[in-house]
Amino acid sequence: MRAVLMIAGLAAMAWGAVLATSLTLRDTWQGLAFFVGGPLLHDGLVAPVVGLIGWSIARHVAPRWRTPVLTGAVASGVLGVLAVPLLWRPFGVPTNPGLHDRDYWLGLGIALTVVWATVVITGLVRGRSRPG
């Protein structure tokens, strides 16, 4: 079982590498920059920042609020990440009729309001059922 997975995996990776050889030199370098840039950006910046936020919430937020606030922060982070390509468009094509033309600042604002209203309500309900 493990051997089959390993061989299939190595074959698929090799095929991917073969497909990538059709690229021009410029595209190869750009592709590699994205390939290496992802882990570098994640491990060096995203993960430490997320860890620090989680740590500060765990340290400074009262126990009954901790889970709702952490959950709200995760939901906000997910919404924030998904909004980036819609809000930050220095390389975007001009808006096509019917595509990427919503008011994304408003949409993000509404979604975050719903998330944090849920956090507050959950915290208050938890406080009532479990004082302290």
Next chain:
Amino acid sequence: MPTAGARVSLKGLRTRLEELPERFTSPAHDERVTSRVGRWLGIAFGLCFVTGLLSHGIQHPPSWFGWPAGPVWLYRVTQGVHVLSGIVAIPLLLAKLWSVYPKLFERPLARSALHALERGSILVLSGAALFELVTGLFNVAQNYLWGFYFPTLHYAVAWVAIGSILVHVAVKLPVIRRGLAGSIDGSRRRFLRTTWLGAGVAFVATAGVTVPLLRSVSVLSWRSARGLPVNRTAAAAGIEVPAGWRLEVVGPRRMSLSLADLAALPQTTAELPIACVEGWSASASWTGVRIRDLLDAVGAPAGTAVQVYSLERSGLYSTSTLPATHTAATLLALRLDGEELTPDHGYPCRIIAPNRPGVLQTKWVTRLEVVA
């Protein structure tokens, strides 16, 4: 030459780095959590890979590959699954990486050649996985941070990603089995629940691109709440319809038709979706002439494919091949929802084929040629 002091502080730094893995106290850093998140991440990437392979096959069919003309909604579903499983994989991947983050600081860097190979393979895995999700997310928003041609590289790296996932599962199989068998306590269950919730938020925020019920709820969907989107305007394509425009149909015989001639032929109306490779889809009512009727008129035998040419002179969208399986159900549409086509929707006429990617629904058609 480093001074003695510098050497001491370097040593101190190294000791602190070596102790770092133990200082991560979050309940997420646990193989029972990693394996549970990994299982769903593996399913998401698997779905993404299979549906992506299908879409690639439809656009670049090898001789053995066939794709049916129906059900008409099938491509809408497979490409919707492709894009949405990728979106859902974003929070899952971030949770998975957070769960194993302390391992990054394990020292020594490599205990053996095999251990070095394993760590190297994980770098390839996270590189390929992040590459696919980041380029995919920016591509659906038509936001091109890169100069390379997206489909070629997204497709090549997909093979690297799925291959490195298989290798990773092969290496970690005993750990995965142990992790999945182990029971979960309260704080770890909370981390997992938050992860599933994050995946759910990602789905609801975007799925309206293709799920009609969520259209107005998905605030981060890249298609509008109403109307049929246009992926390439007549202006962007540089289209000017000549005054004496005629459609050439070339087979065993030749035929040249004006727009009035086309409108005088028997018309068919069909409710068909446009489903884009970028995951959005929209249904509309199209009216026009069946391609099969035009082929019959020029004496083309059954089972022939058609090459479609656009007024657009060059580029990827200037021509497409309509396979023989699709000629019976495909329309050369003249009207959309009862109105004459607008320039952006392909005036004077366009191809509307069921169960095919939007990129192959050639607009501003000027010539149909039977493929011998």
